[in-house]
Every structure is written in structure tokens, then in C-alpha cells.
């Protein structure tokens with residue numbers, strides 16, 4: 001058990017602290033920080049997927065306004081190639097199409113871009129391999145899957161249980177390559193002056209980028225400062241440094257004393273900023289005649305890059321979801337000449353739960369059971385994997401509350417029966433889950449100011465999550481003061497260490513540090529501190545329980561309309577019910593939940609990065625070709641949550657909510673499409689051609 | 694090639710020499726430091742760079758600065774009067790119609806322009822009666838706001854905010 005804060009500010013729907021600045025466009029994002037006399041960088045990208053650069057001709061580039069041209073031959077030397085993705089302009093090797101092979105620094109963006117277009121690069125092209133197929137003989141078993149889960153698990157005898165099961169499902173599901181596409185393109189302003197490197201960067205982790213770039217550049221971390229008070233979305237792609245960070249640092253080192261601005265174009269983001277791997281997932285389920293699972297196997301094939309391994313943990317959620325006594329999960333990788341996949345909102349859970357929750361719907365149909373009832377029958381009393389008790393597993397509560405609000409009880413389970421004019425109507429349900437991560441290492445400082453406010457400092461990030469507001473609320477409750485008496489400072493690596501805004505861990509990790517600092521502050525300075533009184537605290541051990549399994553759960557409901565003649569699919573209604581511990585700020589929390597569900601709708605119906613394996617290139621690399629849900633695609637989406645707190649997670653009783661909203665959403669829609677049409681679509685996205693065939 | 698342009702941006706007259714390849718968006722951001730319009734795609738595909746040019750909404754990444762000599766540009770910053778928010782900004786705040794805020798200035802300019810278009814009787818793809826006055830119901834709002842992408846997925850709240858603005862403006 002953790003000592004829980006008494007919630008006073010926590011739980012109130014406070015308006016976003018930075019909201020007034022954001023609606024006027026005054027909150028500065030990375031590229032927007034005022035710097036004097038900046039230079040502009042435009043990169044040159046490889047036009048082959050594998051090979052070597054044999055010659056670079058910059059003869060045509062010598063026109064006014066060009067300050068420097070960087071290539072692997074003249075760029076400053078980096079210190080560490082531990083992360084090969086960041087080994088930018090250090091060798092002649094080309095590992096994927098679009099890799100940076102040169103860059104122009106110029107006085108204006110127009111000149112930089114024109115000049116980059118004049119750089120002539122000659123290659124020695126080698127045969128590349130960019131095709132993900134599950135039947136490849138050279139699939140690789142990674143040592144771990146992200147971040148450090150076992151690659152494979154096995155319990156009992158799946159084959160034997162399947163052989164004797166009364167009901168069996170054996171299907172393959174696929175999810176495509178998807179790109180995070182935050183609205184703010186990744187951007188960095190880099191300045192090397194007085195032996196210090198300052199980066200105004202769009203990142204989910206100022207401290208992470210500082211540490212990484214210091215190592216890459218061979219600098220002491222104290223020489224590097226990363227500033228990012230506002231971040232225009234990230235969804236994982238800004239969780240770690242990418243090649244543009246290295247290139248910006250190289251440019252700064254090449255032109256000391258002058259700030260260099262580098263914003264990725266939307267097209268460049270499809271190469272160097274990470275993406276969700278495509279997946280091929282075989283799911284086998286065995287159940288007795290009552291729908292009780294006897295066997296569950298989830299075997300995944302996905303891709304990684306030759307230049308750096310990233311293994312998505314796609315099947316991990318299947319290890320904890322349902323109580324099958326015989327279980328196995330596995331992950332295999334095709335290692336390709338492609339850009340490096342990375343985190344995208346709920347990596348693992350998002351693609352994995354699409355497959356698993358559609359499979360469960362298929363099992364419900366095969367057993368003649370209501371899909372909610374099937375899930376209730378298989379709800380495990382303790383974590384099937386570790387055997388630990390749940391800190392709070394309220395999936396059944398979510399399903400029941402959702403069923404009541406959504407009007408599930410009047411549903412006729414038979415598919416293809418309901419019509420509204422030319423539209424076929426169906427409803428679907430799926431479960432959602434996400435682990436509660438609390439990372440060690442965050443530090444917070446609290447200082448009492450002459451203005452009689454408490455300055456709370458921590459190098460955390462707000463990427464649209466509402467962290468500015470939620471952390472202020474937590475600090476107020478931890479100090480026992482009104483929120484107006486707290487002045488929060490985040491988004492700067494000169495502030496105390498904060499772990500990444502990733503894995504839905506931000507509020508849990510940073511909030512715990514703030515609570516620890518506040519407790520120490522009150523112990524030392526009492527309730528009537530003098531100006532300048534100060535205390536700090538670090539979270540070395542996460543407060544989260546080791547005796548309990550900590551996971552959030554949810555139930556996703558969707559209604560879909562499918563046009564009988566054109567196959568057009570609309571989603572008039574979605575409802576999410578979540579069990580995620582205590583909700584710090586209901587206003588921003590609802591936005592996060594419905595934002596995640598909206599991204600899930602987008603995943604279900606629109607998103608697909610189309611890789612042309614002949615060239616190793618995503619052909620629809622902009623927002624006209626890569627569709628994300630627009631306003632007209634979304635109608636009624638609502639999210640509610642169960643009123644609860646988790647006594648085992650952290651002093652706030654919260655579990656993190658940034659990712660769970662997307663998990664299961666696409667499955668609920670796919671299941672509703674089946675209910676509307678009788679057609680089972682197992683390959684995302686669900687486009688009209690798939691329901692017309 | 695360079696050219697002289699004169700613009701009124703958020704109430705101040707600005708005169709400058711620009712590379713003729715400079716977009717209005719880059720002029721605003723890189724030359725004038727007016728950062729309220731955002732660059733999300735530079736291809737007219739996201740709406741983040743939306744401002745009002747002579748009162749009409751426009752994507753500034755698709756506009757060359759030289760082609761707008763003499764224009765009056767209003768960004769989201771110029772919609773407010775210092776700390777006093779424009780009613781659309783206030784409703785975006787009240788409805789939490791954003792998360793990261795990067796699409797927001799564009800959404801807000803777009804909403805202001807869109808309400809005017811409807812008032813002037815411009816029909817949209819979903820307008821049923823092409824001759825009568827336009828009623829901005831939710832379907833019309835969604836359709837007309839679909840040029841402004843929001844990756845954070847704030848659409849539900851954006852529609853609620855704009856609906857509220859329209860309700861408040863409609864005489865009972």
C-alpha cells in the first residue's frame with residue numbers, strides 16, 4: 001500500500017494552465033523560440049535503400065547565402081556509435097532510403113532548400129530487402145521485446161489443449177505500418193556557444209535527449225541543455241532522439257555561435273522519426289462448450305531495421321488478459337533495410353489487442369455467447385502470468401457499465417440484420433488494457449518564493465497530456481495549499497531529472513517525485529516557511545507495488561454504419577469506459593481518453609503507410625496520402641471512468657491514461673463491422689473494398 | 694529574386710523585402726516572428742497555418758507572400774485583444790477543445806472564417822437547401838472544419854466549442 005494523498009485539487013476539472021497561451025498561439029514550440037540571426041538547415045536524403053555514397057558533388061551549390069555543406073567527409077566527428085541510428089554523416093554507408101547523406105546550412109530556408117536540391121550524390125547501390133512476409137525463413141528471435149519483456153512465453157500444453165477443445169479459432173490478423181504524425185513536426189534549434197550545446201527541441205524527454213546527445217557528441221551532459229516547454233504532440237515518436245537531433249547538433253558544432261534551425265518536413269517524418277511496425281499475428285484459441293478458454297496462442301511476426309533493433313511487444317497483453325490455463329506467445333522479426341521502427345501510442349497493446357479482441361469476438365460467435373459474457377467468463381482472478389493479485393482489475397465493471405450506457409442489452413447478436421436506409425448497422429465491443437508504469441529516477445525541487453508561492457521544478461514534458469495542470473494539482477495537494485500558490489516549471493533539462501513522457505508513466509513518475517519533495521519540504525520547513533526555503537527529493541525506487549499486478553482496463557463500444565452499395569464505413573458512436581485508478585483532472589483526462597479513441601477510429605478505418613518494397617520507400621508520405629481521421633469522420637465519442645483509486649500504484653492512486661484510449665478501439669469497430677455486415681475483416685485498415693468483397 | 698511587400702499583420706503595418714519564393718507562412722514565422730500560425734505540412738493538407746486574409750480563412754503555406762502585397766492578415770494572436778480572448782478562443786478553452794495546442798490557432802481562425810462563410814450563405818458539401826440561409830448544425834460544423842486536422846483527436850470538443858459560439862451569437 002502507498003500512502004495516498006488526500007485529494008482536494010486532484011479530481012477537479014481545472015482549466016489548462018497554458019490554455020490561454022495556446023488558444024492565442026503564444027505558447028512557444030521548439031522552432032518558435034526567439035533566437036538572433038538563425039541559420040537554416042535542409043537535409044539531403046539518400047535515394048537508394050542500401051549501399052554506399054561514392055561521390056558528393058557540391059560544385060553547383062556555391063551561391064550566396066550558403067554557409068556550410070555537411071557530408072560524411074567533412075562533418076564533425078561524433079563520439080559514440082552505440083546507437084547506429086544516430087551515427088549521422090559519419091560514414092559512407094546507406095542503411096535505408098531517405099537516410100541523411102548531406103545537409104546544407106544557409107541564411108534563409110529558401111536558400112538552404114534550393115542548395116540541398118543542387119547537391120549531387122553518387123551511390124554504389126546494393127540489393128536491399130524491405131519486404132515483411134511471415135513465411136520468410138530468416139526470421140529472427142529478439143533477446144527481449146520492448147522495453148524488456150520476455151520474447152516468448154509458454155505455459156501448459158497449448159497444442160494438446162487445442163486438439164481437445166470443443167471450440168477452436170485459428171486466424172491471422174494484420175496491422176499495417178503506421179506513422180505517429182504529431183501535428184508539430186519534429187524540430188530542433190541547436191546552438192553551440194561557450195562550450196555549451198543548447199537544443200530547443202520538440203521532445204517527450206528533455207533529459208533523455210540531453211543524455212543521448214551528450215553521449216553521441218562526446219560532451220559532458222552538463223554541457224548540454226534541452227529546452228521544450230511545449231510540445232505539439234508526439235505519441236511516442238518524440239520519446240527518443242532521432243537522426244534529426246544528431247544532424248542539428250552536427251550543424252551547430254560546424255557553425256559555432258550561430259543557432260541553426262531544423263524542422264523536419266512532413267515527408268521527412270515518414271523516414272527518420274519512427275513508426276509502428278507492421279504486424280502479422282496468428283491467434284489460436286481453444287475453449288470448452290461454455291466458452292471457457294483452455295488454450296491461447298498469440299504468435300507475432302513484425303519488422304525491425306538492420307541499423308538498429310526495435311522489437312514491438314505485440315503479444316504481451318495476451319499474457320495477462322484472460323485465464324487460459326495453456327498459453328503461449330512469441331515474437332519474431334524480419335530484419336530489413338528500412339528505417340527504424342519505434343514507439344507509437346501503446347506500442348504492443350495497440351496492434352496486439354486489435355488481433356486478440358477480434359479473435360475473442362470470433363470465439364463468442366463460435367460459442368453462441370454474448371461477447372461481454374464471454375469476457376466475464378474468462379476474467380482471471382489474479383494475473384495469469386505472475387500469479388500476483390491485481391491492484392484493481394475492473395474490466396468486468398467497465399464492460400457492465402458500458403453495456404448499460406450503450407444500450408447493449410437490446411442487441412440482437414445475429415449479423416447483417418439491421419438497416420437504416422441504405423446503411424447496414426452494427427455494434428461491437430472490445431476490451432482495453434494498459435500497464436501502469438512508474439519509472440525510477442525523477443527528482444523534484446520545491447522552493448518557497450518571496451511572492452509566497454511554491455516554485456515546483458521538474459524537467460517533465462507536456463505533449464498535450466495536461467501535465468502542466470495535473471502536476472500543479474498534485475503539488476497543491478501534496479503541499480496542502482491552493483493551486484494558485486503553486487508555480488510549476490517543466491520542460492527544461494536544467495530543471496531536476498525527469499523520466500520520459502512515455503508508457504503513460506509521466507504523472508505517476510513525476511507526481512511521485514513531487515509528492516516526495518513536498519513531504520520532505522513540510523517536514524523540514526513546516527507550514528509557515530520563510531522565503532527561499534527549499535527541499536528536493538528523488539524517486540530511486542518506484543513506489544509501485546511489487547506484490548501486485550498493476551494494469552488499467554477498459555471497455556470500448558462502437559456503432560458502425562456500412563453503406564450497402566459503396567462499402568463506406570461511418571462510426572456514429574463510440575463509448576469508452578475505463579478503470580485507470582484515480583483521475584487527476586477530469587477535464588484533461590476526458591480529452592486524452594477520447595483523443596486516444598479518435599486515434600483508434602483513425603487506425604481502424606484510415607491509417608496505412610504503404611511501403612513500396614522495390615524502393616524501400618513509403619509512397620503515401622504526406623497527410624494527403626496518409627489519412628488520419630478528420631472532423632467529419634468523428635461523431636459522438638464519449639469516455640467515462642469508474643470512480644476509484646489504486647492503493648498500490650503511487651501516492652496519487654492514479655495509473656496513467658495517455659495510451660489506454662487507443663487500445664481495443666479498432667477491434668470494437670472491426671467487431672461492429674462484422675455485426676453490421678457479417679463480414680469479418682482481419683486486416684487493418686477496414687476500407688470499403690474489404691467489406692464489398 | 695526579391696520583392697517589396699507591405700502587409701498589415703494583426704493590426705501593425707509591416708513593410709519588407711522578401712525572396713519571391715517565400716510563402717506567407719514563412720514570412721510570418723521566420724521573418725516577422727509571428728508564430729501563431731503553425732507549420733504542420735507545408736502542403737495545404739493540415740490547416741495548421743490557417744489565418745484570415747482580408748477576413749477570409751486561408752492556408753498560408755499555399756500562399757506566396759508576394760502575391761499578397763497589401764493584404765490584411767489576422768492570426769489567432771490578433772483575434773484576441775491582449776489578454777481578452779475572442780469568443781471562439783474562450784469557448785475552445787472552456788470546452789478543452791485541444792490538447793497539444795499545435796493545431797489550435799489554425800482551428801480557431803478557421804472557425805471564425807467558417808462562421809462568416811455560413812452567415813454569407815455559402816453552402817457546403819452537406820448543405821441540403823442551397824438557396825436558404827445556412828444553419829450551422831453539428832454536421833455542417835464537422836464538414837466545414839475538416840480542413841483542420843487534429844492529431845490529438847480533439848474534434849468532439851472542437852465541435853462543442855463552435856456549437857456554443859454559434860448558440861451564444863444566435864438571438865433567442
Ligand code: FES
Nearest residue numbers: 733735737740754
Ligand atoms: S501547414 Fe499549411 S496546411 Fe499544413
Ligand code: FES
Nearest residue numbers: 792794843844845
Ligand atoms: S490539439 Fe494537438 S493536434 Fe490538435
